[in-house]
Amino acid sequence: MLHLLKIEWLKIKNYRAFWVFSILYLASIFLINYIGWSIQQHTGSAQILGNAYAFPRVWKTVGWMSSWLLYFPGMLVIMLMTNEFNFKTHRQNVIDGLSRQQFIGVKVLLVIILAVVIAIINLLTAYVFGMISGGSFSTQGMEYVGYVFIQALAYIFFALMLAVLFRRSGLAIIIFILYGIIFEWLITALLTYNLHWAPYSYFLPLQTSDVLIPLPFGDKQIYPSVPSPAVLVIGIAVYISLYLFFTRKKFVTDDL
16 A cells, blocks of 8 residues: 555645645645634634633634635545546556556545544644643543544545546536535525424535534534534444445446
8 A cells, every 4th residue: 555655646746736735725724713813812702702712622613613624625636536537647557557446545545644634733723722822731622633534534535526426627626615515505404494304404415524513602502403423423434435435436337
């Protein structure tokens, strides 16, 4: 597998868009939380709602704020995967001796590595803002760093599946963003307010991971009767398994 990762590294190390997207995304995690922290400092909302950037709430706050940016690593993976189809490098890799399962396997490993990096950056960001907000360091609530990792997997594996299904970056990115930002919210509103099936809306593909990291305050009012984290994690695991199944099946059975 290390050999396959080296091949993957050769593909992306000189890909400028990869570095631009990665640096902007990682910087944006700190920036969006700095904006949230500054608003709290200047409006005095901490006195009313409590300090969202103090320990232990900071783990949840940073996870929720950063979750809005997960479309960027998803788009990055879509571009990396569709480039394989555009430049026929997937075909060349198979001709050179890689099996189709190995090819998809290294993409899966790449997604896992990205999710680990995202979780680490969130951990460091939460630690920094927690320390500058005063109070004593606390590991209470640190499970939200793990939830960030799980949420990142859900978003990026969904993006990888779309890239393999459609093989065109523009189309896959449009569907990825439209579904996550518009369609799933419309479906949620329909289930909640029209059909009064609110509990079912928690188990939509991306909503399941979104609910895992709710708002730092007022979450009980916005998400009443939300399932337990364990139930949500099981739901996410089911979705990720489906994403991997369809991704592998499509790539293995399609013509190169």
